[in-house]
Amino acid sequence: MSVRYDVAIVGGGIVGLATAFRLLERRPKLRLVLLEKEHQLLLHQSTHNSGVVHAGLYYAVGSRKARLCRDGKAELERFAAEHGIPIERCGKLVVAVDRAEAPGLEALAKRATANGVPGLELVGPERIAEIEPHVAGVAGLLSPTTAIVDFGAVGHAYADEVRARGGDILLACRVDAIERRAAGAGEELLLRWADGEVRAGAVISCAGLWSDRVAAMTGHAGHERVVPxxxxxxxxxxxxxxxxxxxxxxxxxxxxxxxxxxxxxxxxxxxxxxxxxxxxxxxxxxxxxxxxxxxxxxxxxxxxxxxxxxxxxxxxxxxxxxxxxxxxxxxxxxxxxxxxxxxxxxxxxxxxxxxxxxLNGELVDDFSIGGSGRILHVRNAPSPAATASLAIGRELAELAERRFDLG
Ligand SMILES: Cc1cc2nc3c(=O)[nH]c(=O)nc-3n(C[C@H](O)[C@H](O)[C@H](O)COP(=O)(O)OP(=O)(O)OC[C@H]3O[C@@H](n4cnc5c(N)ncnc54)[C@H](O)[C@@H]3O)c2cc1C
The missing domain is CATH 3.30.9 (D-Amino Acid Oxidase; Chain A, domain 2)
Known part of the structure; x- marks a missing residue:
């Protein structure tokens, strides 16, 4: 008989690990397993990125991205300080190279202001020369709180927290089927891979490049496809x-x-x-x-x-x-x-x-989370999801508490 957990998370990238951490922080007695198909954690998007802790300039006002990037950045900075992970607020300069680009820069400044990004400064060529002496531009937007970090170090620190709180992390488990089964008066889910299986009361999938495939395993294929x-x-x-x-x-x-x-x-x-x-x-x-x-x-x-x-x-x-x-x-x-x-x-x-x-050819702009019953799928978590990971994890943990009976 396979082991039974309260929650199984599919995907050992930064989003899956942050979600596992947030769930165990809120529910210390939860029996949780995280399943990762590779022999190591964090081998895909979470360690192949620009390493920028975004301040939230670009995202549609009121969107999940805008809210979770702002909150996630603050939560990440706190987490990094508590765990001795260096983070450097080096600031970021967006540059308009000619007059034709100036309206785009102003529109960005308006959006960033509406998103509550602190310390923004619209600058001209002289100030650009002070900030980045080798840059040529007619105007710039400075975001002094934008930072850099090693997201691999952050993700491994989440994994340490998960293990320290009693969560199981299983590697080399490529989930290829998720089946619903009757269990007592209710239902449970069986997650299978080539040479093993676990049972779980609920599933949260954070499978990155394979999120649509994992969604299809539970009948949530929908009309969105991952394009790499x-x-x-x-x-x-x-x-x-x-x-x-x-x-x-x-x-x-x-x-x-x-x-x-x-x-x-x-x-x-x-x-x-x-x-x-x-x-x-x-x-x-x-x-x-x-x-x-x-x-x-x-x-x-x-x-x-x-x-x-x-x-x-x-x-x-x-x-x-x-x-x-x-x-x-x-x-x-x-x-x-x-x-x-x-x-x-x-x-x-x-x-x-x-x-x-x-299906209509639109790129999904916002973070998207779907599912039903005892299953949640993170369907679209592109940049700035590494920055926002702790806030996405918190949101998923709250959603899981509302949707699933976690005891
Ligand atoms: C080029 C690039 C630049 C970026 N720059 C930034 C940046 O500067 N700042 C920022 O905040 N964000 C940035 N991002 C975005 C950020 O890296 C991602 O949004 C974030 O890493 C997504 O994390 P994830 O956990 O969802 O996905 P991933 O890191 O891809 O993790 C998903 C995991 O699921 C596993 N998996 C998939 N299917 C299965 C299965 N069936 N069974 C078991 N495991 C499975 C995979 O092996 C993988 O480990 C960038 C992304 C890219 C690609």
């Missing part, structure tokens, strides 16, 4: 790092949830340029040459993706050019950092974003 967008980074050579003090971003295109190729100083002193946003040819396709024909065919046959591709083919084609041709990538950065030369950039790592797309 690869983002490559290039590293600045050590001699070129002097060009960047902190975080430098272009004015974003509000039609897309991606923020444009930016420059990010990392906790270890490296500076990365990126990420771009090209279609990945596999859900975990970190390299251009990683192709899983079945996964690619599914994406290309998906009506939502086709509508998206048809609407934005020009932007998509430009991204694919930047993807294969370094000078085009470098030219994008040179718009606001003119001294950067092609040879200052070396190959760097990549990440793959789990971005949900609706």
């Amino acid at each position: 967008f690869r983002g490559d980074y290039l590293r600045l050579r050590p001699e070129a790092r002097r060009l960047v003090r902190a975080l430098i971003y272009p004015v974003n295109d509000p039609r897309f949830p991606f923020l444009g190729i930016h420059l990010t100083r990392r906790m270890d002193g490296e500076v990365w340029a990126g990420p771009n946003a090209a279609l990945a040819f596999a859900r975990e396709g970190y390299r251009r040459t990683d192709i899983v024909p079945r996964e690619l065919a599914e994406t290309l046959a998906d009506r939502g993706f086709l509508r998206l591709a048809f609407r934005f083919w020009q932007a998509g084609a430009a991204e694919m050019v930047r993807d294969v041709w370094k000078p085009a990538f470098a030219a994008q950065v040179r718009r606001y950092l003119p001294e950067l030369r092609d040879e200052d950039l070396e190959p760097g790592p990549s990440g793959v974003r789990a971005q949900s797309v609706r």
Whole structure:
């Protein structure tokens, strides 16, 4: 007979781990298991990202993203201080390179103000030169509280909390079926993987790039599909790092949830340029040459993706050019950092974003959580979900307490 838990969480990324931590914090007696398909925790989005603790500039006012990013940043800063994880409030500058971009920057400043981002400053060229001496722009928006952190260290600290509070974390368990079964007067769920199974009173899925697949296992397929967008980074050579003090971003295109190729100083002193946003040819396709024909065919046959591709083919084609041709990538950065030369950039790592797309071709903008009965699915948790992880975890824990009888 398999072991029975009150709650099973699928996915050992930063969102699953934060949710497990928040649940055990509220319910110390809860029997909880977290199932991760890899041999290690935190191998996907949670450790393949820009490492930026976002202040919440971009998100639609009143959205889950806006609220949970603001709350999550404060909760993360507290958690990091309590656990000795370094976090650096280096600040971020968004740069309008010409007059045509100034309205976009002003609209961003308005939105950021409405979202309650503290300390914002709209600046001109002189102040830009003080903040980032090598940046060229006609105007800028400074967010002094934006920070950087190592999200891997944060995620492992969540895992330590889960284990210390009696939660079980099982690795190498790729859940491939979730079945409902009668149990006494009620129901329980059986989660199976290749060589094992557990029973649980309730399930919370935080499966990132596979969230739609896990949702389909419980009959919650819905009309949203995950489209994997690869983002490559290039590293600045050590001699070129002097060009960047902190975080430098272009004015974003509000039609897309991606923020444009930016420059990010990392906790270890490296500076990365990126990420771009090209279609990945596999859900975990970190390299251009990683192709899983079945996964690619599914994406290309998906009506939502086709509508998206048809609407934005020009932007998509430009991204694919930047993807294969370094000078085009470098030219994008040179718009606001003119001294950067092609040879200052070396190959760097990549990440793959789990971005949900609706049947009508719209990119799902907000964090989305669905499910019914004793099952909850995190369906869309792209950036800034690492920043917001503790707040997302708290929200899921509250929802679980309301929906499931946790005893
Ligand atoms: C390029 C890039 C840059 C980003 N930059 C930032 C940033 O600067 N700041 C920020 O806040 N956010 C950023 N993000 C977003 C952030 O990294 C993600 O939103 C966050 O990591 C999502 O966490 P997650 O736990 O949902 O997903 P993941 O980290 O992908 O974890 C999901 C886990 O579920 C597991 N899993 C999947 N299916 C199963 C199954 N069937 N059985 C068992 N386990 C399963 C996977 O193996 C994985 O470990 C960025 C993302 C990318 C890709």
